[in-house]
Amino acid sequence: MDLSLFANPVFLVQNLVDGLSRGALYGVYAMGFTLIFGVLDILNLAHAATFMWCAFAGYLVMAVGGLPLPAGLAAAMLAGALIALLLELLAFRPLRREGADKLSSMISSIGASLILVSLAEAAFGAQTRRFPNSVLDPKPFYIGGFSGVRISRAQILILAASVVLMVGLGLFIRRTKMGKAIRAVAASQKAARLLGIDVNGVIVVTFLVAGALAGAAGILVALLTNNIVPGMGNQIELRGLAVVILGGMGNIEGAVVGGFVLGLVETFTIAYAPGGSDIKDAIAFLILFIILLVKPNGIMGRGKADRA
Amino acid sequence: MAKLLEVEGLQVRYGGIEAVRGLSFSAEEGRIETIIGANGAGKSSALLAISGIVRKAGGSIRFRGEDITHMRADRIVRLGLVQVPEGRAILSPLTVAENLELGAWTRSDAAGVRAELERVYGLFPRLSERRAQLAGSLSGGEQQMLAIGRALMASPKLLLLDEPSMGLAPMLVSLIFSTIAGIAASGTSVLLVEQNARAALKIADRGLVLSHGAASIEGTSEELLANPAVVEAFLGKV
Ligand SMILES: Nc1ncnc2c1ncn2[C@@H]1O[C@H](COP(=O)(O)OP(=O)(O)OP(=O)(O)O)[C@@H](O)[C@H]1O
């Protein structure tokens, strides 16, 4: 281990910047995943495939269609909302009956995920797509000269967009009437129906929001890595699940905190541990394991009652 | 007198269990109607079927002249038929104020909702003091007040109450019953299911005894209080 690394403040701040932007992406992705779990008690295993399709949607609009960045972001989120709506109508709602086994809807979402990935492979092939430089200038900014801290435009966009999405989702869920109805459905579908709430309508809104978040995560990851392939969901799928468990299943604030924890742990493992990038997953998941030993319900987990 | 609710031959089945078998009765506007019956007689099943929560195996239900037999639960609430179910169905992770706000989910008249909220807080000052508290942390009695207050937020034409006195201390029971009498006096009709038959019949205009899923005895409260079969089964031990 290179001990001088620990005394280098620029290196430390650099890793903070990289870790936070990585964590922000995990957080945005995991918020949508955990939202659906909180409301329906099911794992939507097609969330990663939705994420991947949205990266392509943004790519098509910006790289092929030549439209500017805001249009690409909007297109990705819209595509995510649309795919999630289809998932709800075709994969989840038909299986949602009183007392139906939650595992059946999980399997149905695995099937949907396989279909979405094969469709992407058929449509786009295995070849990697990249954005032209006109979409987002790849030249980073340097704080404190060329030997200082480097931050790319994609990272600035990620940090800004994720703060907007995290605060926005929080306000939506806590403050708006629809947000309260979503929490009511999460707490008890029967109670919600007795209040006159159209439960299926609320579930549709939940899927639209979760899908839009998968879309935002997809296009932001695509802009950061500039590496768009049908298999790109694999990278984030297990990490998203880990983040959701780490934060407490169904807990939105937990997903944000968990996302940042995983992003920072991974980045610092790569930076400071010998052979870091080879063992980063092993170390990251070892740390998650230790956190869960101490807090089995996740960092923010307080059990079912406080979900969503 | 106009019929508010008409239930005809209602049936509810759970697998092989016939919980309600051909229940018929009606509730009139401006009255308190009570259903009493032993444990497992099918009282809750009947109420949940009326509200569209439990599937009906047969029969028909009309509310304010409209056929609601196959209507979705949320539409039924919109028509003004609101239920406080057994167990209260409090939304524990939400605050008292949020529970009440969702009680008015079907309404869009903001001014009317605000006035309703003040009425509910006036009716149950305890809820007003605890408005920012999580509903799950309320005591049983407070939760019952919240459940009734929340139902009133919808400004119901007919309020279905399933065992509102369950698990409450005697002092709270009499508060709940006098509140129910007050609700009816202010123009909301009430269908009250109770184990506490004496208290229920005291405030009700009419009553019905449900046994094994069907109506066995029906009449005015005075008639039921004087009926030897009712006295023996439900009023014997005072
Ligand atoms: N969800 C269910 N699944 C299967 N059987 C049920 C269900 N709910 C009720 N039952 C059965 O239906 C019958 C009627 O139950 P119900 O709850 O309607 O009675 P009740 O009159 O409300 O009783 P209590 O006074 O104890 O509340 C009982 O035999 C009960 O076991």
Ligand SMILES: [Mg+2]
């Ligand atoms: Mg009952």
